[in-house]
Amino acid sequence: MDIKELESSYFDDKIYVKNVAVDNVIFGYHDKELRVLLQRPTSFPKWTVTGGYVRKTESIEEAADNIACMRTGLKNLFLKQFRSFGNPSRTKGEREIVKKFFESIGMELPADSWILDYSVSIAFYTLTEFSRVTVQKAPFDEAIDWWPVSQLPPMMFDHALIIAEALKALQHHIYHYPIGYELLPEKFTLPEIHSLYETILDKTLDNRNFTRKLMSTGIVKKLDETRSIGAHRSPYLYKFDKRKYDTALKKGIFLAF
Amino acid sequence: MDIKELESSYFDDKIYVKNVAVDNVIFGYHDKELRVLLQRPTSFPKWTVTGGYVRKTESIEEAADNIACMRTGLKNLFLKQFRSFGNPSRTKGEREIVKKFFESIGMELPADSWILDYSVSIAFYTLTEFSRVTVQKAPFDEAIDWWPVSQLPPMMFDHALIIAEALKALQHHIYHYPIGYELLPEKFTLPEIHSLYETILDKTLDNRNFTRKLMSTGIVKKLDETRSIGAHRSPYLYKFDKRKYDTALKKGIFLAF
Structure with missing residues (x-):
């Protein structure tokens, strides 16, 4: 235009x-x-x-x-x-x-x-x-x-x-829709998605609880792949399950951190 | 008009x-x-x-x-x-x-x-x-x-x-705002507010968990009063704490049943 x-x-x-x-x-x-x-x-x-x-x-x-x-x-x-x-x-x-x-x-x-x-x-x-x-x-x-x-x-x-x-x-x-797909690299670590949610909510989220709840939704899956970020530090990578993500986007999910 | x-x-x-x-x-x-x-x-x-x-x-x-x-x-x-x-x-x-x-x-x-x-x-x-x-x-x-x-x-x-x-x-x-004030009698029983939330959400909510979560918000308070609804059945009455209700309405709450 x-x-x-x-x-x-x-x-x-x-x-x-x-x-x-x-x-x-x-x-x-x-x-x-x-x-x-x-x-x-x-x-x-x-x-x-x-x-x-x-x-x-x-x-x-x-x-x-x-x-x-x-x-x-x-x-x-x-x-x-x-x-x-x-x-x-x-x-x-x-x-x-x-x-x-x-x-x-x-x-x-x-x-x-x-x-x-x-x-x-x-x-x-x-x-x-x-x-x-x-x-x-x-x-x-x-x-x-x-x-x-x-x-x-x-x-x-x-x-x-x-x-x-x-x-x-x-x-x-963020409690009802799978937010993060456009905001993270295609493959990301748990600390990365954790930081994203903490930044948006502007509060600290318990690490274990966050991971447990997130994984229970099924929208994120663990890959058989790690990223090397320094000596002895190779966290696993995760990615969105696009099919489950799309369903959650349509139907809503429920995440209570 | x-x-x-x-x-x-x-x-x-x-x-x-x-x-x-x-x-x-x-x-x-x-x-x-x-x-x-x-x-x-x-x-x-x-x-x-x-x-x-x-x-x-x-x-x-x-x-x-x-x-x-x-x-x-x-x-x-x-x-x-x-x-x-x-x-x-x-x-x-x-x-x-x-x-x-x-x-x-x-x-x-x-x-x-x-x-x-x-x-x-x-x-x-x-x-x-x-x-x-x-x-x-x-x-x-x-x-x-x-x-x-x-x-x-x-x-x-x-x-x-x-x-x-x-x-x-x-x-x-219903997870973020205190819904119920206009929908219940001024004094109500726990089963009454429980039914309201189940009806709106169209699903069964665990009784003890619902009560615990609801009471933890502080928007509802137990009265020193019971209602007689038949032989041996006199459940306690509850009412909304209007001040806390108004605050929750403005700031939002978080209820995860």
Whole structure:
């Protein structure tokens, strides 16, 4: 999608669903750190979650997936809807910033444009391993970068709340969905998956209990293979059982660490 | 809200948010049975979840709460958003039914009306004890009734899916939120709350384990009071600790039965 395409279509309510935005909180995990991918649109003094509008020809899930793909180059990442946000004041305080943004890119925003009106945000989160990603600026992004979830920059609208709610949802979902497939190397050690869960939940999980519960789900299997990580240290490698993982993704599991 | 008010305003996109509907799956529990409150709008051959549109002056949560109040007369019930639904085909197949509905109530629907367009449904569920409720027909409801969740009538649009997803969400949330306050008498026995959780989860829960876990949350406290339910049977009564319940509602708990 280039600027020209956006220019001609972004106001067009024959193409886009009015009053509805999709925001996708893209979480990146790498080496015990959880980050979130944020954009700063041209002329904005603050940052936003990656987002966009919904074409009438696509589902809200497809719109969210496209947002992730446009910024990361990756498709079909773990994508989960967690909440929608809608109230009369959520974007009101920042209308001047939005107006200035449109001026700065030479687009004229009609005074009664739905862009400035009551806007419902349907929020998703997506997971990826951030060392695998080369982030890409989308049209109108002045900057785009990974930020540690515990140290966010000043955020536009209610986007700090959206990130906080995304993190809370992720921490709940980790008990019910097999999270980790996109966040770990294909073959990983038990300490690696243990660290991942501890990082996301932001708490210490008992080692033996974690392993026992994880293995009881059947979604992870031990390989007849080790990784040498120094003298006398060759931990076994594990991988996801893709068939069981897919079933668990559909039906849900229950992990109580 | 009477029909006249709806008549003049329901098309008016100065009052309502276009392209967005709120559906509220009202679950009723009573004596080991879980039901859902459904409406059949005038001239509709099928049933729908209770729902409506969002005024620009209210939040989506207020809209959902108003829907519950309009049908049950009760305010501030346990209300939880669980998912939004949006794709090009979700209401497409039933447009003729919607058109006929508007004809039957003598309202003219413009051909390009947003009511027939791409519509995102923001879905909530609400919990209540159904023996406490006198259900009320809202404007345009031909029928409204409680249906057992396992035996639904023919449903409009994607509303059977919405109910299935609401139930799945409720079954997840029961591990993370203190559910039961609106569904039990003020003072209840352990078998009563045990049955409630078994009914919602649709599975058997070990008695001792359930009690131990429940009591460890602190949200329920034992009273120095018994209820006589027959010769030699006087189980202790329990009640929710409202302060701890409110905290758990806000911060989440973790129950693993």
